[in-house]
Amino acid sequence: MGETELEVTTLGLGCASLAGIFTGVPAEQARATVRHALDVGINYVDTAPQYGLGRSEHLVGDALREAPVRPILSSKVGRLLRPVDPARQDKGNWIDPLPFDQQYDYSYDGVMRSFEDSRQRLGLEKIDILYVHDIGAGTHGVEGNKPLWAQLAGGGYRALRELRDGGVVKAIGLGVNEWQVLMDAFALGDWDVFLLAGRYTLLEQTSLTPFMTTCIERKASVVVGGPFNSGILVGGDKFNYAKAPDEIVAKVRAIEAVCREFGVPLPAAALQFPLTHPAVCNVLPGPRSPEELDGILAWWDAKIPDELWTTLAAKGLLAEGTPIPGGTA
Incomplete structure (x- = not known):
């Protein structure tokens, strides 16, 4: 991750869904999913105070305290409960x-x-990565974000730097759904890693430039959250947490037709696509059960011919300049 000493498996475990978003998840099922992720070798787990309003951190902490080897753990700041x-x-x-x-x-x-509250909820002494969560106009509106950004610029960033420079945490970044605010973050100072959800996926590459290119220049890594764009790339009907518009559904069908031509499941292509970019160090899906995680692992191991990516590019289904094996779109 960035220029830190942290090394993560390229597949991680996101723990928002485990907290019961849209549909409930029994507590023991959530804990079992975390344990199963560690058993299969995943070494990066992400949670946040927002997820279940504290529920995710409690469940993740329960599982990690029992783990013989602790994974790299990230949580987030910006919301007090x-x-x-x-x-x-x-x-x-x-x-x-x-x-x-x-x-x-x-x-x-x-x-x-x-x-400190996160460490209490987790019941753990150590959090490796802290992300600033959901700051930006997309969450707060243009005017609503201004005083919150002033808080980050006027003191929040300094707190994160103190924690990192003092060795209390190993990396700092932002975790958001919009790439534009990350360009503003570069003006505040140096960051190690950004968790960007939904903006660099098989369906959408709006963050390609200037954000992803700037990450390479500034030696910051990217964790791609939401690789299935809220479910539309695994057969669901949601995009950006809402019902997908017709033009998005049409594009998904066009991508799926190419995947079918090469005998590749659409979710497998969606899951593996982000790692074609050199700035991306990790893809972070959010399974709800050990069984869902096993399905993700099967997609992760699926063999994808380079011709699938070049065909998507030739059909205009990838943004111009998107890195793909053997070149760019």
Whole structure:
């Protein structure tokens, strides 16, 4: 990852789905999924206070405390959890969250408090990577983001640098769904790794330039979250957490037709595609069960001929300049 000493397996485990987004996940099933990921050799696990409003960190911590070898672990800052009467709780898309509401805080004190709270929920002394979570106009609106960005620029970034430079964490970055804010982050200083969800996938390469090219120049790595674009690339109907528009459905069908021509499952191509870019160090799907993880592993091991990528490029289904084996689109 970046210029740090962290080395991650190219497949990781994202733990948002385990916290029960859209559909519930039993606690023991969630723990079993984390344990299974470690058993098959995955060494990078990502969680966040937002996921299930604390639920994901509790479940992940339960599994990792029992692990004979601890994986590299990331969590996030920017949201503080406050107790709330469950009858008045804004649960969002979480089916069975813990009884907390979230308060956005990207300040120096907010970052430090979030980090300590995460260690308490995890029941672990160590978090390797801290991401600034969901800052940007896409989450907060243009005007709403301005005071929050001022918090990050005025103190939050300094807190992250202190934690990293003091050896308390090993890497810092941002975890977001929009690449544009990451270009603003480069102006604040140096970062090690960015977790970008949904913007560099088989379906969408909008982050290709200037973001991905700048990562190479600045020696920052990229973890690709949401490789299935909220499910549309594994047979679902959601794109960016909402029902996919017709033009997205049409593009998916065109990509799927090429995959079918080469006998490759669409999810396998979606899962393996991001690693064709030299800035990408890890792909981070979010299975809900050990069985779903086994399905992901089968897609991960599927053999994909180089001709599939060149055919997608020739049909205009990949953005111009996209790195593919043997060249670029």
